[in-house]
Each structure stands twice: as C-alpha cells, then as structure tokens.
Amino acid sequence: MRYVKLPRENTYEFLERLKEWGKLYAPVKISEKFYDFREVDDVRKVEFHYNRTIMPPKKFFFKPREKLFEFDLSKPEYRETIEDVEPFVLFGVHACDIFGLKILDTVYLDELPDKYYKVRREKGIIIGISCMPDEYCFCNLRETDFADDGFDLFFHELPDGWLVRVGSPKGHRIVDKNIKLFEEVTTEDICAFREFERKRSEAFKYHEDWGDLRYLLELEMEHPMWEEESEKCLACGICNTTCPTCRCYEVQDIVNLDGVTGYRERRWDSCQFRSHGLVAGGHNFRPTKKDRFMNRYLCKNSYNEKLGLSFCVGCGRCTAFCPAGISFVRNLRVILGLEERSCPAKIAEEIPKKGFAYAENIRGEDV
Structure with a gap:
C-alpha cells in the first residue's frame, strides 16, 4: 500500500x-x-x-x-x-x-x-x-x-x-x-x-470477547430480556433505516390516474413493521412485536461467511437514535452475562424435570 x-x-x-x-x-x-x-x-x-x-x-x-x-x-x-x-x-x-x-x-x-x-x-x-x-x-x-x-x-x-x-x-x-x-x-x-x-x-468503552454471541442468542430465546425490552419498542423502524447493513426493501406498483400506466418502485422496509412478515393468505411469520424484536437481534448478529464478520458493524446508530432509549449493546451484554438483568435461572432448573414444552408454556400467549 x-x-x-x-x-x-x-x-x-x-x-x-x-x-x-x-x-x-x-x-x-x-x-x-x-x-x-x-x-x-x-x-x-x-x-x-x-x-x-x-x-x-x-x-x-x-x-x-x-x-x-x-x-x-x-x-x-x-x-x-x-x-x-x-x-x-x-x-x-x-x-x-x-x-x-x-x-x-x-x-x-x-x-x-x-x-x-x-x-x-x-x-x-x-x-x-x-x-x-x-x-x-x-x-x-x-x-x-x-x-x-x-x-x-x-x-x-x-x-x-x-x-x-x-x-x-x-x-x-x-x-x-x-x-x-x-x-x-x-x-x-x-x-x-x-x-x-x-x-x-x-x-473504546468495551474490551471483551463476543465470539460466541450468535450462539448464546439462539440458546437464550427464553431470556426475560426479550419481553422486557420489546415492550419498550415503538416499532418505528429507525434502527433499520439508520443501520449501515440493513438491506430489506419492499416493492410496490404505483398506477397512475388513467389506470393504465404506472411504475414500479422499491423502498426501504423494516423488519420491525408488522407488514414485513405478512404473506399471502394473511399469515404473518412474525406476528408479535417481540418476535420482530428478536429477529433483528438474530439477523444483525448472524455471520457473513464471505467476510467473516457479523452483519452488525458496531456503529452505534441504533442505540444513539432510538426514541425509546433501547440500548442494543446493553441487551447483547445481558445475553453474554456481562451485565446484570433478570435471569432465567429458575426456569433453567425446572426444564429438565418438565421438558422443553414447559419452557414454551412459561412464555404465555403472545398478544
């Protein structure tokens, strides 16, 4: 160089x-x-x-x-x-x-x-x-x-x-x-x-190893953090629009007043919008705000095999500009066990006795 x-x-x-x-x-x-x-x-x-x-x-x-x-x-x-x-x-x-x-x-x-x-x-x-x-x-x-x-x-x-x-x-x-x-x-x-x-x-504020984060996110799907933090979320999509790597878009045909001519456009979409997971027939793959909240964390921390990096580059925009004050980093550190929050230890102790179905029932019905 x-x-x-x-x-x-x-x-x-x-x-x-x-x-x-x-x-x-x-x-x-x-x-x-x-x-x-x-x-x-x-x-x-x-x-x-x-x-x-x-x-x-x-x-x-x-x-x-x-x-x-x-x-x-x-x-x-x-x-x-x-x-x-x-x-x-x-x-x-x-x-x-x-x-x-x-x-x-x-x-x-x-x-x-x-x-x-x-x-x-x-x-x-x-x-x-x-x-x-x-x-x-x-x-x-x-x-x-x-x-x-x-x-x-x-x-x-x-x-x-x-x-x-x-x-x-x-x-x-x-x-x-x-x-x-x-x-x-x-x-x-x-x-x-x-x-x-x-x-x-x-x-830098933090100096720690996040190498196993993407696995812990999958293992801690029942952590109470998801429920607590998703309740705060306004589902505004700012975390997606300000993210350097979010790439989802929707496509729509706009018909002119003559009903014959028009154009097709694409525009940024957000996985925090309810419509993002909606498909033909009215089924929604992520019907609740909690589902959509968890999906973003899993997506941003998944692995880009071609570059050997996560899809989150650590710019801090999603935290800095979140109107609800949700801290992406703090929530990840909770999952890593580096920051205290409510812990699902009691649930973990009872799962071997009653099976994984019990853990599903603890979540309750999504609304």
Whole structure:
C-alpha cells in the first residue's frame, strides 16, 4: 500500500480539487448534535471530527426510494429507469461504514448483481477518515474499527496534517494529479500515527470477547430480556433505516390516474413493521412485536461467511437514535452475562424435570 502525507494547510485545497472527480458529499453539522452526509459547496463546512451521521453512506448506493421501471398495461413491455448516475465523491467515511458497504456488496454485487446498486458503486469514490469512539461505539468488538480495503483513500489524523493510505488505482490517480499538495511520510509521522491508534483503541468503552454471541442468542430465546425490552419498542423502524447493513426493501406498483400506466418502485422496509412478515393468505411469520424484536437481534448478529464478520458493524446508530432509549449493546451484554438483568435461572432448573414444552408454556400467549 502507498502512504503519503497531506499537510493540514493543504486540506481545504485538496477538498476543493476533489470536486473535479464528481459531486462532493461529506459530513456536515445539521443541528446542535447531529451530522449527515450532504453535498458540499463550501469545503470549510466539512466536519472532520464527527461521531456518526444520522443516515449511513448506504443511502448513496441503495436509495431509500427508487423507481425501477415504468409500464403501460396496454402494451406487453416495460421501460427500465436506471438513473444516469454522475460520478461523486464521498469524503469522511468511518471504517465501520466502509465495512457496512462491503457487507452490502456481498448482497447486491455477488452472484446476481443488482444493476441499480452496481452503477452507483462504480461511480462513487470513497475516502475514509479516522475517528475517536464515543460511548455508543463498539466497532472494536466487531473487528470493523480499521479498514484494510474498500476505500480509494483513507485519512488518518496527525498533529500537523493527515497520513493518507492509498487503497485503489483511482486513489493513486487522485494523489498523482495533486502530488504537489502531498509530502513524504516521516518517522515522526509514523510515531504520531501509532500514538493516535493507541489512544483510539483505549478510548473504546468495551474490551471483551463476543465470539460466541450468535450462539448464546439462539440458546437464550427464553431470556426475560426479550419481553422486557420489546415492550419498550415503538416499532418505528429507525434502527433499520439508520443501520449501515440493513438491506430489506419492499416493492410496490404505483398506477397512475388513467389506470393504465404506472411504475414500479422499491423502498426501504423494516423488519420491525408488522407488514414485513405478512404473506399471502394473511399469515404473518412474525406476528408479535417481540418476535420482530428478536429477529433483528438474530439477523444483525448472524455471520457473513464471505467476510467473516457479523452483519452488525458496531456503529452505534441504533442505540444513539432510538426514541425509546433501547440500548442494543446493553441487551447483547445481558445475553453474554456481562451485565446484570433478570435471569432465567429458575426456569433453567425446572426444564429438565418438565421438558422443553414447559419452557414454551412459561412464555404465555403472545398478544
């Protein structure tokens, strides 16, 4: 990998030159506490030290709402409406969000590529940036706190600038075209980089092993935590829409007023909505809020075999933005036995005497 240094005084000029490669999007402050990726006109509004954006970068590649094709019922044909996507630059992406995109790639690019997602990935330039964790971050437990690939450039903060890792041929071309803005990396820069990474590692709130979490979740399906926490849930779906790896969508045909023409669109869906598990005939595979609550925890902690990671990258958005104050991390730590809560010990003692059917009866009827 190639390493160069961008002096701090050249940062804004470099950002301005990035616009030559496409529309520039970067994290900007949109309120007193919140940030989001927006198109940038004034590069001095770019936030380098933000904690997390409300919406993850996936919104640029997997659109919240997207028209797939138009149709005319009077004709046996349809017209695809793939957008003419212009090149764009996404600056300031954290490592966990880069892993989020890599996970989406395994879903939308492998085997049967999704043409709508693919064209945006090909047109997008990803520039990552280092960050310091806050109380919601746990990407270190998910092994997504340092990205080895999945980016064109990655910026690591130094006292007087940025150590830049070049991660793609396009990244090499960007650096080469602006080579006068860069310098060679010195021994002092390497020491500063190591010190920043050390402090960053120590700043994480949790340092523990979650290797057996996905198995314990399946073994603890009767834990009282599920009932207690799902009661708090508003079923609003914010945990899904803010998640970098949630990928479910629904498809709907919209017919125009003439009753003949229309279009088909897909839009983000949430497994926390009752309609998500509803199928023809009126049957619902997850009829209760508790069922849907448990499904999300099992899904996010399942294993992506291609990357060797869970589908949760530890960004902390689902906890930080939950209007009900539900802590995803705290609930997982309860299942791991790292945090106290009500314990199903008495139930566990009686199961051998009365069988597993007894454990099912203890749950009571779902409402």
